[in-house]
Amino acid sequence: MVEQQSERLDAVFHALADPTRRAMLRSLAAGERSIGELAAPFRMSFAGASKHVKALERAGLVRRTVKGRTHVCRLDPAPLASADEWLGFYERFWSERLDLLERELTQPEISGE
Amino acid sequence: MVEQQSERLDAVFHALADPTRRAMLRSLAAGERSIGELAAPFRMSFAGASKHVKALERAGLVRRTVKGRTHVCRLDPAPLASADEWLGFYERFWSERLDLLERELTQPEISGE
DNA sequence: GATATATTCAACCACATGGTTGAACAACAA
DNA sequence: TTGTTGTTCAACCATGTGGTTGAATATATC
Numbered sequence A, B: 001m002v003e004q005q006s007e008r009l010d011a012v013f014h015a016l017a018d019p020t021r022r023a024m025l026r027s028l029a030a031g032e033r034s035i036g037e038l039a040a041p042f043r044m045s046f047a048g049a050s051k052h053v054k055a056l057e058r059a060g061l062v063r064r065t066v067k068g069r070t071h072v073c074r075l076d077p078a079p080l081a082s083a084d085e086w087l088g089f090y091e092r093f094w095s096e097r098l099d100l101l102e103r104e105l106t107q108p109e110i111s112g113e
Numbered sequence C: 001g002a003t004a005t006a007t008t009c010a011a012c013c014a015c016a017t018g019g020t021t022g023a024a025c026a027a028c029a030a
Numbered sequence D: 001t002t003g004t005t006g007t008t009c010a011a012c013c014a015t016g017t018g019g020t021t022g023a024a025t026a027t028a029t030c
Helices: A002-016 A019-031 A036-037 A046-058 A078-090 A091-106 B001-017 B019-029 B035-039 B048-058 B080-090 B091-106
Strands: A061-068 A070-075 B062-067 B070-075
Touching: A002 A019, A002 A046, A002 B001, A002 B019, A019 A036, A019 A046, A019 A070, A019 B001, A019 B035, A019 B080, A036 A046, A036 A070, A046 A061, A078 B080, A078 B091, A091 B080, B001 B048, B001 B080, B019 B035, B019 B048, B019 B070, B035 B048, B035 B070, B048 B062
Parallel strands: none
Antiparallel strands: A061 A070, B062 B070
């Protein structure tokens, strides 16, 4: 199951590694969007945009419900939470750094002797 | 400059989208590592592992200093902070959801009239 | 039924990616 | 000097990716 988590993280980070897909997520953050609405802002064929949506679905970031002939997408933020959790492990590195720096500056006598 | 930020995010998320590279970051979280030390845990040629390190460098996640004939790598957490910041925009979606659910459950009279 | 709309699918292309191998190079050790 | 170690580089291969186009499908409209 750890491997499954890893594969999911692969898909999520891969999905986020493309500016078109990140923009689509931004759009979805404002509400539900059809595939056409998601595709519209980009100078790209419909089918091309559709592939990006599929990448987002593969990562579990987008869920789709078919409503008549239009496919309505909505954001599923859960995988983003997982990604954030993964990053959380490293949070101490970008906050601790300041602590260390401050400690060095306020206790110069340690290195002196 | 916004585009530069986007390209940097591309590189960071792309770097994180591979389990080998994530494992390398974990290793680097424990301290400095040579390329050989980073490569050792994986059933993969030296040159292959070296390519992964280069991907991490491209993302700014790893900085390298040459010490004699060994190349010493250390983690640079700053780009991870940027990625975390990007994810932060969506944090409300995975926390607000619970709030909304709770509100609906505790105030059923709203939909009643 | 005929037509327009929203979308997928399959085929294709150029290019990037992750991997290999073997040669090259730089530095320490004998 | 000779050899060994740590590493890069170049070439290559298979596969994946992002993009296109044109045809197919399903649904709404006339």
